[in-house]
Each structure stands twice: as structure tokens, then as C-alpha cells.
Amino acid sequence: MELMRCLFLHRSIHCKLCLFSILVFCQTGLSFGQIHPCESPTPSIINIDSDTDRDTAACDIDTNTVSSKTAPEEKVKMSSSLAIVPYDESSLPLFHKPVREFHIGRQKIVVKQNWKELGVAAVVWDAAAVLCEYLDQNQHLVDGRTIIELGAGSGIVGIIAAYLGGRVTITEREVAMGYLNSVVHDNIDVDKYNVSVTTLDWTSDLTEFPKPFQVILGADVIYIEETFDDLVKTFRHLSDEKTVIFISCKVRYERDSKFLEMMQKYFELKKVFNDKSRGILIYKAVKR
Structure with a gap:
């Protein structure tokens, strides 16, 4: 964990996101585009779940979860400070369309x-x-x-x-x-x-x-x-x-x-x- 923290301190934001992605993929088996943090009203770093309720959209951190579309029952607690930037509009949540x-x-x-x-x-x-x-x-x-x-x-x-x-x-x-x-x-x-x-x-x-x-x-x-x-x-x-x-x-x-x-x-x-x-x-x- 100490090594991971050092890497995060010395890498660019892009590298931080990539490293975080690798960690989550390894731990959860999720595919890219299935990770979402607490929703922010600005779309630069956003929630990319396709069906998110109002409380998640309003940043209710206590109930913020990550859902896999291939396994809806699997949920992983996430920090509101972590996010993945989507690369295509089809990944946008419905309320951002x-x-x-x-x-x-x-x-x-x-x-x-x-x-x-x-x-x-x-x-x-x-x-x-x-x-x-x-x-x-x-x-x-x-x-x-x-x-x-x-x-x-x-x-x-x-x-x-x-x-x-x-x-x-x-x-x-x-x-x-x-x-x-x-x-x-x-x-x-x-x-x-x-x-x-x-x-x-x-x-x-x-x-x-x-x-x-x-x-x-x-x-x-x-x-x-x-x-x-x-x-x-x-x-x-x-x-x-x-x-x-x-x-x-x-x-x-x-x-x-x-x-x-x-x-x-x-x-x-x-x-x-x-x-x-x-x-x-x-x-x-x-x-x-």
C-alpha cells in the first residue's frame, strides 16, 4: 500500500486514473465503463451508471455504490473522490444525456x-x-x-x-x-x-x-x-x-x-x- 501511495503522489492525474482502474479491475472483475463515483453536476468526471437514482445523483456518499451490469447484485463501496472519465457518449448516465x-x-x-x-x-x-x-x-x-x-x-x-x-x-x-x-x-x-x-x-x-x-x-x-x-x-x-x-x-x-x-x-x-x-x-x- 505504501508503494501505491508513492506512485499516486508522483504520477500525473492521467496515470492516477489508470492505476486506479487497474486496481478496481483486479479486485472486482468489472469492465471499463462500469465504475462510477458519487455524481458531480459537472460532466468532466461523472457517474457513468445507466440507471442511477436521485440520491446517488445528489452525492449521498453513504449509499454510493458501484454496480456491474454483468452482475447487478455485486456492489462495491467507492470513495466520492475517485472517478473514471468515459470515452464515449453512450456511456453517459441517462440523466446526463x-x-x-x-x-x-x-x-x-x-x-x-x-x-x-x-x-x-x-x-x-x-x-x-x-x-x-x-x-x-x-x-x-x-x-x-x-x-x-x-x-x-x-x-x-x-x-x-x-x-x-x-x-x-x-x-x-x-x-x-x-x-x-x-x-x-x-x-x-x-x-x-x-x-x-x-x-x-x-x-x-x-x-x-x-x-x-x-x-x-x-x-x-x-x-x-x-x-x-x-x-x-x-x-x-x-x-x-x-x-x-x-x-x-x-x-x-x-x-x-x-x-x-x-x-x-x-x-x-x-x-x-x-x-x-x-x-x-x-x-x-x-x-x-
Whole structure:
């Protein structure tokens, strides 16, 4: 180990990366392009896993792992200071790709992602894609109903709900409104379909939304524990006993289960869909 440290001190950065690569390959059997550190918002040294959740993207070092695509179950703890620079764009993680295309039913949705400027709010996560597919297969859940999407990010879920006949309000924080508006207007004719975009901050006054909605949609909205109380409050304010809430998420940590327990104080909660390949669950909630 002393010899290794000396080598690292006296070599260039390029040599450091090469030496580190050799060490990891020997210890784990991973192939080049399968190693990733904690995500950085700058793409010069980046995470190159193809399906990384929000917490890894936000540099949650305690849960940062390396995954082999040939052996998904094998995970190796990594330091956030180590990285491999990818050599081709195909190795970029999905949330770093500038443009992604989705085919949901008969609709083609093209999303220009903006991870560098807005981070998690300006990319499409698996939970959103799975919820879109679920709604497309169950159009009766949204057709003709008043709908609000919370923490919309790109707004892809609300867009699909509008295409399926819903009267949709797509919401996000003020900081992401420019991006959200651009994605919505690029993908749906707001004059033809009943869809609007507006600001909603869960921590702020909700009186401008006086009436309950028939359907509330939320995809990957339960990843920050500090927002849980406000999110539950928002769900309660926007709903009545006839409202149906659909929450699409990955239950990754104890805090995620804690949120579901908080919801059960006020709502009947039922798991209605499980996408095992992407690790996404969809819960249905109805007010008690």
C-alpha cells in the first residue's frame, strides 16, 4: 500500500486514473465503463451508471455504490473522490444525456434534459416513465378528470395524462418553471388539450388551490425527508374523500418507508403496481 501511495503522489492525474482502474479491475472483475463515483453536476468526471437514482445523483456518499451490469447484485463501496472519465457518449448516465425520447402508447415525447443547471428537477426518472406507462394502460383513471401533478420536473407524467383526456395542472417550484414550460410546450398543444403549468411550493400557502382535484399524481417526490410533512400537508389540502392519489417511487431507504407510514395516518394506501425490472412501485392513496 505504501508503494501505491508513492506512485499516486508522483504520477500525473492521467496515470492516477489508470492505476486506479487497474486496481478496481483486479479486485472486482468489472469492465471499463462500469465504475462510477458519487455524481458531480459537472460532466468532466461523472457517474457513468445507466440507471442511477436521485440520491446517488445528489452525492449521498453513504449509499454510493458501484454496480456491474454483468452482475447487478455485486456492489462495491467507492470513495466520492475517485472517478473514471468515459470515452464515449453512450456511456453517459441517462440523466446526463441532453435529449431523451419516450414512446408512451401513441405519443412520442422528447425531453431536453438540463442536469447541469437544474439537477434532479430537469431530468426524467424511472418513476415518471413507469407512471406514464401505467396511466396509458389504464386511461379510465384520468380521462375526463381534474388532475394535478406535484413536483413535475419535466412534466412528462402530466403531459401523458392530458393526452389521455385529463384536465391537467402541472406544478413545480418557481426555479424550474422556465424549463417545465419549455418541455410542455414542445410536446403538447396547450390550446388543443386541457393542460396548464403553474408554480406550487409545498412549503407555501396553498389557498390559491381552493378546490380538491379528482386525481393527484406524484413521481419520485418522496426522496427528501425534510419535505415529508409539507408534502403530506399538500396531499391533504388538494384532496377529498373522492380523490385518488398515485405515487410512483423507489422505496430505497428507511426514510421512504417512513413517508408511506406518515401517509397512512390520513390515507388508505395500497400498492397497485410493481415494475420489478426498474424497482418502481406505484401506490394508490384515498383519504380516510
